[in-house]
Amino acid sequence: MTLVFLVSSAANADDKVGYYGLGKVPSEAEIAGWDIDVRPDGMGLPPGQGSVEDGEMLYEEQCAECHGSFGEGVGRFPVLAGGQGSLSEDRPTRTVGSYWPYVSTLWDYIHRAMPFTTPESLEDDEVYAITAYVLYLNDLVEDDFMLTQANLASIEMPNQQSFFRDDRPDVENVRCMNNCKNPDDIRIASSVALEIVDSESASEETAAAATNMVYEQYCSICHKNGVAGAPILGDVAGWQDRIAKGLTSMTERAISGFTGDNGVMPAKGGFLHLSDADIGEAVKYMMESSQ
Numbered sequence: 001m002t003l004v005f006l007v008s009s010a011a012n013a014d015d016k017v018g019y020y021g022l023g024k025v026p027s028e029a030e031i032a033g034w035d036i037d038v039r040p041d042g043m044g045l046p047p048g049q050g051s052v053e054d055g056e057m058l059y060e061e062q063c064a065e066c067h068g069s070f071g072e073g074v075g076r077f078p079v080l081a082g083g084q085g086s087l088s089e090d091r092p093t094r095t096v097g098s099y100w101p102y103v104s105t106l107w108d109y110i111h112r113a114m115p116f117t118t119p120e121s122l123e124d125d126e127v128y129a130i131t132a133y134v135l136y137l138n139d140l141v142e143d144d145f146m147l148t149q150a151n152l153a154s155i156e157m158p159n160q161q162s163f164f165r166d167d168r169p170d171v172e173n174v175r176c177m178n179n180c181k182n183p184d185d186i187r188i189a190s191s192v193a194l195e196i197v198d199s200e201s202a203s204e205e206t207a208a209a210a211t212n213m214v215y216e217q218y219c220s221i222c223h224k225n226g227v228a229g230a231p232i233l234g235d236v237a238g239w240q241d242r243i244a245k246g247l248t249s250m251t252e253r254a255i256s257g258f259t260g261d262n263g264v265m266p267a268k269g270g271f272l273h274l275s276d277a278d279i280g281e282a283v284k285y286m287m288e289s290s291q
Ligand code: HEC
Pocket: 059, 062, 063, 064, 065, 066, 067, 077, 078, 079, 080, 094, 095, 096, 106, 109, 110, 114, 115, 116, 117, 130, 134
């Protein structure tokens, strides 16, 4: 079966070129010229290697005039090193070391785009060496380190775990066709932003319970000001009937998501990486703050 399929699809590819009368089937060498991307697991890397020591010389010659001898950035050219721990600050310094999730991106970027004025001019071994040196500038490898095709993917970057698949479900809104709200009466009650509740201004009801981090970071986006029809934290009337159904029922509904009279509560608020226990604690906190 498989063989038959492959043969016939290859035949189709040729047919199409003929059908439109345009272009030609690219040769393997032509495809290889474009197919230069490198994946986090190292797929796509060419054979080769380079040391921090060799990288230092190449970097000084070809990179330092713009990015600085220590990766500090000259003028407005990008900073390549440092900034660790700054991501939560108002003005984070995003560098290879503080922000980038994979070494493969660094290798690929340098190989593809740098030096800025002469991209793709570096030999593969030179790219390995310079990549090793930029890692060294970020204190991620020692000065005697040798970067190779085989070990590149095994280097773990400090910020890697902050990158994850966005698995929030798509939300479908039904268009209103009759008896719709007057647009002039609709106001945006809150921007969707992560807000930290000022404990002094929190209402008396909320002061009773210790704050819950999951609520603050995720659920408050809707439940603080009633975005999307969410019952507002501390609004006793809005929560009465829900609380009457019991904590277990509310928790189950918050985990699996539901559509009610007020709107759509997405499963886990849309943050599916949260555990069931996280949701349980947050719901308990929301209940205690709203009765
Ligand atoms: C003439 C100045 C210049 C030189 C020389 C230069 N770069 Fe760059 N580099 C830039 C500019 C400009 C950018 C930003 C490009 C953009 O954002 O499109 C950049 C971006 C980068 C980035 C991505 C930074 C980030 O956080 O987005 C890396 C990594 C990098 N360069 C490495 C190198 C290396 C390694 C060399 C030497 C082989 C080099 N550069 C040589 C100007 C330069």
